[in-house]
Amino acid sequence: MDAFTRLILEAEQAHFSGWDFSFLKDRLVSETPPWDYRRIITGAMTDANSLLDMGTGGGEFLATLLPLPPHTCATEAYPPNIPLARRRLEPLGVRVVEFQDDDRLPLSGEMFDLIINRHESYCPSEVWRVLKPGGRFITQQVGGRDNIELNEQLGADVDPEYIDWNRQQATEELGAAGFHLSFQEEALSRTVFQDIGAVVYYLKAVPWQIPGFTVDFYRNRLRDLHARMEAGYPLVTHSHRFLIQCVKEPAG
Template identity: 40%
Template sequence: MTDHDQELIDEWAQRFSEPSTGWSFASFEGKVRSENPPWSYTDLARRFLPAARSVLDLGTGGGEQLLGLAEVLPPDTHATEGWKPNVAVARAALAPHGIDLVAHSAERGEHLPYPDGRFDVVMSRHAAFDAADVARVLRPGGVFLTQQVDGRNLVDLSTVFGADPVYPDTTLEVCRQQVVDAGLVVEEAQEWSGSIRFADVATLLSYLRMMPWQLPGDFTVKRYASALLRLQQRAAPLTFTEVRFLLLARRR
């Protein structure tokens, strides 16, 4: 390994160790370029929120997406977040808007701390959900809107590190069946794949520190230095494949 390689590894390790909170990707403008699905999650939310009396946002991150809908949210709006670094961030961001945040993770098998039939709309953007629990807290006629990161997301990046997909069962087919089994009626279902490009390895690592589940469980920059250096040597931009799917369902 050359001195230059070691300098790169030290820089990357520093970049990857920077603290990450919230879900704002504004700092990547110009360094990360990605295609967009043919649908707009935000526009779909705006279709249902104005008539809603109560709303629950699952896995709100730092509250960024939810606050982007602030003008159409009812006073009775609640949110959950399961990733510990984001809980305090989201609570501080949402509290001034009267939005209560509860630390909760469907991925850990926790049930939603709300009574049956509590909400008109439940939303989940890139957050795990328990379909039966969602159906339980929805009122009759209530809407469930979710956009999910498919388990095959960035699988071509995972192979660079010799890793298998972490959530292979997170697919449109599987989640749609879970929603149907929970008693909801699916009104819309779409899936999409497109490219995402990173300017360099340093940018890639800054991006991935916000979603470490896309990396092997034992990942450190030093442990995977050889694979990262091979990426650095690519002549073309670092291009990988994103996969998303959308479900819109309603409780009978």
């Protein structure tokens, strides 16, 4: 079995659950953005009695933020993640809520002092509805140009509706919903894929990067990319991230 076939096979057979990329340790290396999301969140939690984590995945990140506010909930829309999140978070006193529609969260109005959202879609008016007056919404989003070099290398189309998702668009939408913007920043951070197995595993774990991706369809492009990587030229892409903090100011 040649190296290309072995790396592809390993990547296709590797298990992925929650939001765990440990399989890619040292094989996918990405610079961190200039802000510290964890530090920002833990700082905001100090005066929060209620917290909502939107798109918790398997609860991996939320479970590291102990101690949590007395009333903490998490939402998750991807069915395979629900049991993972409940097993991890319910022993910590966290209620995990399954939902399917950003426009209709199954939560009562004005429930939370703080809503956090890391790489999850959201509806600004729904965030506004469930946030208490004076409460804060903090989100780190994946921008529309995230790792776009992957698509270019494999000759894959980029979603024209998503490509323009950036800090400006998000802040305009949140402002229109009534939020007061208190902080915003955007960054393109260098990311390096060390081998073709890392590329395939990533595309399997993040299916929206190249919708409908299969090794068979892209085999020739993948083999060409593998040859360049084996020759000492890893694939360099850029992670597109932006961070926004905003406040639902009390009426009057």
